[in-house]
Every structure is written in C-alpha cells, then in structure tokens.
Amino acid sequence: xxxxxxxxxxxxxxxxxxxxxxxxxxxxxxxxxxxxxxxxxxxxxxxxxxxxxxxxxxxxxxxxxxxxxxxxxxxxxxxxxxxxxxxxxxxxxxxxxxxxxxxxxxxxxxxxxxxxxxxxxxxxxxxxxxxxxxxxxxxxxxxxxxxxxxxxxxxxxxxxxxxxxxxxxxxxxxxxxxxxxxxxxxxxxxxxxxxxxxxxxxxxxxxxxxxxxxxxxxxxxxxxxxxxxxxxxxxxxxxxxxxxxxxxxxxxxxxxxxxxxxxxxxxxxxxxxxxxxxxxxxxxxxxxxxxxxxxxxxxxxxxxxxxxxxxxxxxxxxxxxxxxxxxxxxxxxxxxxxxxxxxxxxxxxxxxxxxxxxxxxxxxxxxxxxxxxxxxxxxxxxxxxxxxxxxxxxxxxxxxxxxxxxxxxxxxxxxxxxxxxxxxxxxxxxxxxxxxxxxxxxxxxxxxxxxxxxxxxxxxxxxxxxxxxxxxxxxxxxxxxxxxxxxxxxxxxxxxxxxxxxxxxxxxxxxxxxxxxxxxxxxxxxxxxxxxxxxxxxxxxxxxxxxxxxxxxxxxxxxxxxxxxxxxxxxxxxxxxxxxxxxxxxxxxxxxxxxxxxxxxxxxxxxxxxxxxxxxxxxxxxxxxxxxxxxxxxxxxxxxxxxxxxxxxxxxxxxxxxxxxxxxxxxxxxxxxxxxxx
Ligand SMILES: [Zn+2]
Numbered sequence: 001x002x003x004x005x006x007x008x009x010x011x012x013x014x015x016x017x018x019x020x021x022x023x024x025x026x027x028x029x030x031x032x033x034x035x036x037x038x039x040x041x042x043x044x045x046x047x048x049x050x051x052x053x054x055x056x057x058x059x060x061x062x063x064x065x066x067x068x069x070x071x072x073x074x075x076x077x078x079x080x081x082x083x084x085x086x087x088x089x090x091x092x093x094x095x096x097x098x099x100x101x102x103x104x105x106x107x108x109x110x111x112x113x114x115x116x117x118x119x120x121x122x123x124x125x126x127x128x129x130x131x132x133x134x135x136x137x138x139x140x141x142x143x144x145x146x147x148x149x150x151x152x153x154x155x156x157x158x159x160x161x162x163x164x165x166x167x168x169x170x171x172x173x174x175x176x177x178x179x180x181x182x183x184x185x186x187x188x189x190x191x192x193x194x195x196x197x198x199x200x201x202x203x204x205x206x207x208x209x210x211x212x213x214x215x216x217x218x219x220x221x222x223x224x225x226x227x228x229x230x231x232x233x234x235x236x237x238x239x240x241x242x243x244x245x246x247x248x249x250x251x252x253x254x255x256x257x258x259x260x261x262x263x264x265x266x267x268x269x270x271x272x273x274x275x276x277x278x279x280x281x282x283x284x285x286x287x288x289x290x291x292x293x294x295x296x297x298x299x300x301x302x303x304x305x306x307x308x309x310x311x312x313x314x315x316x317x318x319x320x321x322x323x324x325x326x327x328x329x330x331x332x333x334x335x336x337x338x339x340x341x342x343x344x345x346x347x348x349x350x351x352x353x354x355x356x357x358x359x360x361x362x363x364x365x366x367x368x369x370x371x372x373x374x375x376x377x378x379x380x381x382x383x384x385x386x387x388x389x390x391x392x393x394x395x396x397x398x399x400x401x402x403x404x405x406x407x408x409x410x411x412x413x414x415x416x417x418x419x420x421x422x423x424x425x426x427x428x429x430x431x432x433x434x435x436x437x438x439x440x441x442x443x444x445x446x447x448x449x450x451x452x453x454x455x456x457x458x459x460x461x462x463x464x465x466x467x468x469x470x471x472x473x474x475x476x477x478x479x480x481x482x483x484x485x486x487x488x489x490x491x492x493x494x495x496x497x498x499x500x501x502x503x504x505x506x507x508x509x510x511x512x513x514x515x516x517x518x519x520x521x522x523x524x525x526x527x528x529x530x531x532x533x534x535x536x537x538x539x540x541x542x543x544x545x546x547x548x549x550x551x552x553x554x555x556x557x558x559x560x561x562x563x564x565x566x567x568x569x570x571x572x573x574x575x576x577x578x579x580x581x582x583x584x585x586x587x588x589x590x591x592x593x594x595x596x597x598x599x600x601x602x603x604x605x606x607x608x609x610x611x612x613x614x615x616x617x618x619x620x621x622x623x624x625x626x627x628x629x630x631x632x633x634x635x636x637x638x639x640x641x642x643x644x645x646x647x648x649x650x651x652x653x654x655x656x657x658x659x660x661x662x663x664x665x666x667x668x669x670x671x672x673x674x675x676x677x678x
Pocket of ligand 1: 449454478479482
C-alpha cells in the first residue's frame with residue numbers, strides 16, 4: 001500500500017509547517033548537495049508543480065553503500081518505460097513523437113500554440129502517459145489537431161494516424177474505470193488486458209488457478225498482461241525473454257551489480273531471489289523474494305523494485321512497475337520503533353470486535369527513510385509512505401516493512417502553502433492549532449496508519465483476500481480502515497505516555513480538524529466540476545469524514561458553519577468524534593473480516609463518491625486565489641559516479657538536474673529500452 005495521495009493533506013491543511021529545528025539540522029547535513037539549486041520548486045504548469053529533494057547524509061555513507069544506492073537507482077530507471085507502456089499501449093509511441101517534435105522543431109516558439117504544446121508534453125511526462133496521474137482522465141491538449149499535424153509535418157515526425165487522433169477524440173478517455181456498469185476493463189485504457197476481454201472472463205480465468213498451498217495464495221496475474229490467442233486466454237508474462245524483456249534484462253544487470261556490494265547476507269539473498277523472479281516470471285519466486293526482503297531488515301540501504309501496487313488495474317491483479325531506493329534515517333526511525341514495539345497494546349485496545357483482533361501482531365516495522373531515487377509508478381508523482389509486501393499471508397506470517405519518505409515530506413513541507421490553510425479554517429483557534437501541531441499530527445497519523453493500521457485486524461477463517469471479496473472497494477476500504485486506526489489512537493494518552501508527543505490532545509485536535517476539513521472541503525480542489533470522487537484515498541477520506549459528520553449530527557459533534565456564503569466545519573466535541581471514529585473502525589474491520597461486499601459498497605457509494613455540487617463549486621472558487629498547484633511531483637537528484645583509469649568507481653557525487661524537461665529527455669534517451677509497441 002502506498003500513501004501517495006495522503007499528500008493532499010499537506011496542500012490543504014498545512015500539516016507540514018516546517019519545524020525550525022529539523023530544518024536547521026538537515027541543512028547542516030547537506031553542505032555540498034546541489035550547489036545553487038537549493039530552491040525547492042523547479043517548475044509549475046497546469047495543475048502540477050515539480051519540486052526537487054535533497055539526499056541529506058549522503059556523505060556519511062561508505063563508498064560501498066553509495067555504490068549500492070547507485071546500482072539500485074540505475075536498476076529502477078531501467079524499467080521506467082514499462083510503466084509508460086502499462087499505463088497505455090500507445091504511450092511510448094506518443095512520447096517518442098512528442099519528444100521528437102520538442103527537440104527538433106525550428107518554427108515559432110513564442111506562439112500560444114507552441115506554449116500549449118510544451119505544457120501538454122510536460123503534463124504527459126508527469127503522468128507517465130496521456131492520462132492524468134491522479135484523476136485518470138485523458139489529458140486534453142490545449143491546441144488544435146491541425147496545429148499538431150503541422151508540427152508532425154514540419155519536424156518529419158512519424159506517428160500512426162489513429163494514435164494521433166486519440167489525443168483529440170473521445171477514445172480511451174479513462175485510464176482506470178471503477179464504474180462497474182461501464183465494464184471495469186472495457187472502460188479502462190490501461191494496458192493490462194487484450195481487446196475484447198470481459199470482467200467475467202478474467203474472474204473465471206483466475207477462479208481456476210489454485211495455489212499449491214492454499215494458506216499461501218500466490219499473486220496470480222501480478223506480472224503479466226492477459227490476452228486472447230487463438231481463442232484462448234493466455235498471460236504474456238513480464239520477464240527476461242518475455243514481455244518487457246529488454247528492459248527487465250537491464251534491471252537484472254544492475255541488480256547483479258547491487259548484489260555484489262550487498263550489505264549483508266540476507267539483503268544479498270533477497271536480491272538474488274528478485275533476479276531469479278525477473279528471469280523466470282515465477283510467482284512462487286516472487287513470494288520467496290518478498291519473504292526474504294521482509295526479513296532483510298539489517299541494512300542501511302533498502303529498495304523497492306518490481307510490479308507492486310495494483311491500483312491501476314480495475315480488476316486489482318496486475319502490478320505497476322515501481323522503484324524507490326532508500327537510505328535509513330536513523331533518528332526518526334528510533335522514535336517510530338517505539339510505536340511498533342507497542343503494536344500489541346494498540347491491537348488489544350482497538351475498538352474492534354474481539355474475534356477480529358490479532359492475538360499476535362507480528363513484525364511491524366516502521367522507518368523514516370531518505371529517498372535517493374525513484375522511478376516508474378513512484379515518479380515524478382511519489383508516495384510519502386510505503387508499506388509492503390502486499391500479500392496478506394506474508395504480512396501475517398512474516399510482518400511487513402513500512403517506511404515514511406522523510407526527505408520527500410520535508411521538500412513538500414518547505415514548498416507548502418499556508419495561505420490556503422487560512423482560507424479554509426473556521427477560526428483563529430483552528431489556524432493556530434494547525435500551525436503549532438499540524439505537522440506533528442500528520443507525521444504521527446501517518447505512522448499510526450502504517451505501523452498499527454495496516455497491521456491490525458484479521459480475516460475470519462475461510463474468508464478470501466479482499467480483492468476477491470470486496471473487489472473494487474478493497475483499496476478504499478483498507479485505506480480508510482488504516483486511517484481510522486490512526487484517528488482513533490492519536491487521541492489516546494498512550495501516545496504521550498510513549499513519549500511521542502508533549503500534548504496529545506492538542507496534536508489530536510489539530511489532526512481531527514485537518515482530516516475533517518480535508519475530507520469534506522479542501523480535497524475537492526482536486527476534482528473537476530461535476531465529477532464523482534474516484535481515487536481510493538480521496539474516497540476514503542470522504543467516506544470517513546461524511547460518515548462521522550452524519551452520525552454526529554444529532555449531537556452537533558461537527559457543525560457546518562456558513563459565513564458570508566462560505567462553508568466551514570467546526571468540531572464541537574472531539575471526544576465524541578473519537579468515539580465515532582472508533583465505531584466506524586469497528587464496522588470497517590467487520591466488513592473486511594467477513595468480506596461483506598454489500599456493506600462495503602453501501603459505505604463507499606453512500607458516503608465516498610458523490611459530491612455536494614454547491615460546496616464543490618464554492619471550494620473551487622475560493623481556491624482560485626491560490627497559485628499553488630493541486631499536485632506535486634519530483635525530479636530526482638542525479639548520481640554521478642567518478643571512475644579511475646581501470647573504470648572502478650572512486651566516488652559518487654549528488655547533483656541536481658538542470659530542469660524538469662532536461663531530466664525527462666535524459667531519461668528517455670538513456671533508459672529507453674523498450675520498442676514503442678510491446
Ligand atoms: Zn495505507
């Protein structure tokens with residue numbers, strides 16, 4: 001699970017007001033990084049903002065550790081084009097054409113049309129394809145088809161006519177469609193299923209697959225495209241020699257180098273298993289790898305590299321390619337280990353039905369890490385926290401690794417906008433609470449969500465994995481459940497007892513204010529007028545907020561305030577609100593434990609999808625005053641190895657890219673290992 005979209009919090013409610021001490025400390029640790037490039041915002045266009053992040057503490061790593069980081073980032077980038085092709089079957093052809101125009105066009109570059117072309121290309125780069133990375137809607141160019149034809153013509157760029165038309169017509173309008181009435185697969189442009197394959201056929205195909213050990217279900221469908229060949233459904237497996245083989249071979253090459261400089265035996269073993277999985281495509285090896293990776297906790301360097309999150313598959317089987325390379329942040333990790341250490345206390349005190357509680361919460365680990373490089377699904381738009389592996393049985397038997405991406409959060413923090421917060425808070429008290437405790441509350445809620453939330457609760461015996469039982473509602477239900485665990489416990493004196501905060505009530509109040517404000521108001525800035533809420537995390541924040549608002553109405557727990565035609569929410573009773581969070585948590589866990597699809601549907605459709613049109617209009621109007629873009633993403637620092645005469649690496653420097661477009665073009669040129677059609 002990732003927390004990519006939790007970021008909207010920061011935009012809306014200013015959770016990341018910078019803490020002066022922390023800032024100073026990290027600045028002291030990064031003397032030579034990015035000479036002049038210390039401003040955080042690289043560029044802003046459309047609804048997007050590109051930031052940069054630093055790698056504090058790089059110089060404290062040994063050369064061997066730096067090499068490991070370098071090899072892993074190279075492995076990550078080598079698979080970049082996989083994500084493009086997964087997102088849409090014509091993305092690579094379109095990117096090649098757009099980049100050819102961009103780099104060779106000799107005509108008028110001051111015209112409105114050319115500017116619109118540049119913005120369009122940047123938006124496509126940002127989203128790893130022609131569909132918006134968050135809304136999933138096809139990005140419509142701000143120029144006419146005739147102008148595009150002219151550009152193609154004048155630059156001698158070749159692009160299939162039908163593909164060029166797709167940029168401007170209604171075809172393939174949505175990357176991931178979760179409205180079952182339109183057909184989940186039929187309505188989705190994502191490149192995971194061949195033409196004409198129905199939802200029912202996919203269900204039937206995977207219903208037949210049996211794992212050798214039913215207690216350890218394999219992740220069927222995770223690493224392949226399902227196509228019809230000679231009338232029969234077959235998987236085109238993503239592996240060396242298979243689909244995406246050319247890129248996967250490059251990944252393998254870098255992973256082999258990484259294995260040579262592994263920090264310890266366990267880490268080396270895990271890398272070996274990952275290589276074996278990429279070679280064979282064998283899903284048993286994938287599980288073996290995940291177990292080994294989960295147990296390799298000793299090193300200072302860690303990484304994610306493979307087909308992981310299934311949010312982009314409307315059927316929830318296929319993983320998007322992703323890579324994140326991480327360096328341990330020792331200081332923050334120590335604090336968070338405190339939470340993990342007391343996981344059983346939280347499970348015992350959770351407001352769950354007794355039969356849904358785990359007797360032994362196993363191996364919860366949480367770390368704040370420093371990101372050194374990202375690729376695929378994690379770039380340019382990045383998660384701020386990751387909790388893996390995803391397979392429930394591995395999580396139960398072997399635990400999981402949960403990390404918060406510290407330097408990414410700090411970069412958001414420093415580029416954050418406080419003016420929007422001012423606009424949407426109900427009163428001065430709320431503003432001051434947010435400024436004083438919002439950042440800490442956000443960090444703590446993330447930690448609780450990841451460490452305690454995703455680890456908590458168990459399925460009833462015989463109930464299948466949630467993707468089978470709760471289907472398209474599985475992701476949003478799980479994210480909401482983890483959020484609720486965090487919301488419930490953040491107002492527990494235990495948090496203070498553990499030494500994590502000085503005043504737990506104020507921290508919790510700031511967090512409750514921020515959550516409700518975001519769930520009922522400010523996250524709507526990311527939604528186009530008239531649209532339903534679709535994205536899993538956005539849905540969960542709305543169904544959690546709307547449910548407690550409605551259930552607390554008779555006691556006026558949360559009050560809707562109208563002032564000068566503007567809408568605000570004021571929390572009158574924080575303790576009652578906590579009780580309501582507890583009740584909803586209990587119910588959400590019951591739904592998960594029993595696999596109650598109808599209840600999940602009623603909850604999500606009833607509270608998480610539809611938007612009050614008047615409030616939405618109002619929020620969009622109020623938001624116009626703020627320049628800050630709705631979504632942020634990052635360029636990656638560039639790791640530059642220095643070599644001696646024998647070609648041995650003697651040092652690795654961290655630099656920053658010149659610009660967003662420079663990095664994107666560099667990536668296409670140096671990591672473009674796939675043909676335009678796969
Ligand atoms: Zn989560």
